[in-house]
Amino acid sequence: MSHTPTDSPPPAKFRILDLFAGPGGLDVAAHVLGHEVTGIEWDAGACATRAEAGMDTFKGDVREYRAAFFPRAQVLTGGPPCQTFTVAGHGAGRRALDQVLRYIERLHEAVRDTVDHPDASAAWTQVFRTWRKIHEELRLKEVEARTVKAEKRALEQSRAEQRKAMRKRLEELGSSPEEAKLLLKELREPQDLTSSDDDLARLFEEFVDLTGRLDKLKDKLEELGDERTGLVLQPLWWIIERSRRPGSTPFEAVVLEQVPAVMPVWDKYAEVLDTLEYRTATQFLHTEAFGVPQTRRRAVLMARLDGSSRDRLPPVEETHKLYHRGSAAPAPSPSDTLPLETSEAGGGRRPPRHKWISMGEALENARRLSQSEDVRSRPPFTVVSNYGTGGRPEARGRRDHDAPSATVTGKVSRNRVVHQGTDRDLDDGLARFNNAEAGVLQTFPAAYPWAGNDVSQQIGNAVPPRLALHVLRHVLEPGLSREEAEDRVEKSIAKLSAWKPGRTARLREQADLKGHPLTGR
Structure with a gap:
């Protein structure tokens, strides 16, 4: 097993502000890495879960807050609820995407036009006016x-x-x-x-x-369009405000994630962040390639403030092999996944060391490690999806226990769990995954205290904590050697599995900004 040299200094501790924070997938990953996180979330159910999990949370619409309210936040993260850019029919998805990209370009033009402005206050006024015009256009469209x-x-x-x-x-x-x-x-x-x-x-x-x-x-x-058009622009505006507003300090790092269809937005974001002297990278991540027992793709934007370097950030290195149905042997990574980091020995790419993790393995490990009665033992099983395949509702997707789960969605509680190779439901209440088990498939700790309404939707919308852990470690601790990084991840994964909720947190409102650690008031 790898180990960290005894003379290695402890990793830096960051104060993270998480927009559209959900039930806490990124937050719990950040906590086991030793960082402090404050989230902003408007969904009542997700807020209830966050409170039970002890996550510091401001309840409300992100648009009701400003970056200037949190001057001590060092890192910005989030996953804004985006338009379904790939929807079929009448080209609605394409038009929504084009509209968002045009707004981003308008902001980028305002930033570029004021880069060398001799008066910082006047430059900020010019950029802010552009944002106000966009904001007013979106408001009128919403009305x-x-x-x-x-x-x-x-x-x-x-x-x-x-x-x-x-x-x-x-x-x-x-x-x-x-x-x-x-x-x-x-x-x-x-x-x-x-x-x-x-x-x-x-x-x-x-x-x-x-x-x-x-x-x-x-x-x-x-x-x-709808209000999500404005929401997807919020993280970019927060980054711009902290970078260009006189008296503000830029965020040291940024991590944003969403569904694959949002990658053009992240690419356009990256152009703006490059102008603001961030090193950036966008990457498609396959969750099973990072130890998540589930096949799912996410589009990620990563940025680190570093005006001295114009190089792009390296991609996050995969730790597990990709899953390919019907074959235990993984095929090469698809072309939309960026190359792995070059090994320190200079020998090119380093292949993933581990096989993907199956549903059965993940559930059994969680049951054994947590000793939780909520994660139950099952005989060999097959999961029958609530969704059809190939455009046929009656053709339900199927995955056996010795494979990763299909993408966990808000309908996960409707999936049937049957005896392997049959269409016969498991007995004793085992024919459906409960909240703890569905959470484990997203790599939440078995003890995660799900609360509020529509828990299945909370789980399906969440960032898999194990994926978040890899990305945060990669962006926030770039100076670690390969050996140190592997040891850091291994220990953090162990902490994630053993995590248990502590004291319940009180949900905050805007009136609670005064005295908060991130506000400096």
């Missing part, structure tokens, strides 16, 4: 979107009533209830229906009109 949504709901109700009236009239004209129901169910275009009956013809015509008006409202909502 208009609320009005359009209300109109859309009213039209949807009218169309539902119209469909009922059409069904009733069809039955009055001799169709059986089943025939009328089937006819309307298969209705694609209202023009497909014609009738010599005046009442039914009128209903068809009104239905056509309602459908057309609804389509126009949907197109309008796609153009307006």
Whole structure:
């Protein structure tokens, strides 16, 4: 086993501010690494869990706070709730992505235009005005979107009533209830229906009109976007504010993560951070390649303030092999994963040392180490997903216990756990994962105190702590040797597995800013 030399100084302790903090995946990883974390989160359920876990939390909308409120925060992290940039139909996802990228470019132009400005105060005023214009544009779009949504709901109700009236009239004209129901169910275009009956013809015509008006409202909502457009810009603005506002000190490091579709946003962020003299890197991370018993991809932006170097940050080095269904032997890393770090011996890439971790192995290790009754022993099993595959809802995805889990989502509690090779549910209440077990598949400690509403959604939305641990160690402790880094990670993973909640934390409001360790007030 590797060890840290006795004369090695302890790692620096950082004060981290976590935006959109969720139930605490990054926070618990930071804690076992020895850092202090304060989160901002608006979801009531996630806040309840954070309080039970003892996580320092300001409850509320990130937009109600400012970077200037937390001058002592050294590191900014977060995962803003982003638009679904890959949604199908009408190009809505692409338009939302393009809109966000245009806003980022406007901010970047304002930053570039003031880099050499002789008056720091005037330069800040110019940058701030750009942000205020963007903020006001987004606010007006949100107001208009609320009005359009209300109109859309009213039209949807009218169309539902119209469909009922059409069904009733069809039955009055001799169709059986089943025939009328089937006819309307298969209705694609209202023009497909014609009738010599005046009442039914009128209903068809009104239905056509309602459908057309609804389509126009949907197109309008796609153009307006929603509040997530503004939220995804918040971390960038906080970074800019701390970097350019007179009297402020820039964040020493930044770590942001989200779903793969957000990578173009992180790439655009990186351009701005490069101008602000950060060393940056963006990277697709496969969770199972870092010891998470689950196949999941995340897009990560990493940055470290270092005006003396223009080199990019090196990528996070994978520790485990990638999982490929149907084969125990891993295939080469896909092209969208950045190369591994060069070994200290100069011999090129160092291959991952460990095989991926399976669901069965992770659950058994958690049960053994935690001695928790919440993590239960199971015979060989297969997980049957709540989701279909290949566009067929009836074709449920399946994963055996000796493989990593499929991506843990907010529907994890609906997955069935059956006897391996069968479609027969496990007995004794083992046919579903409980909260502790679902959390373990995300690498939360078995003792993590899940609380509040919709815990499954909290778990599915969370950052896997073990993945966060690797990324934080990599960005915040770049000076460690390979041996020291491996030892640091091993010890921190052991602490993560053994973690137990301490004292419950009180949720904070804006009124609690005074006297907080990050505020300097």
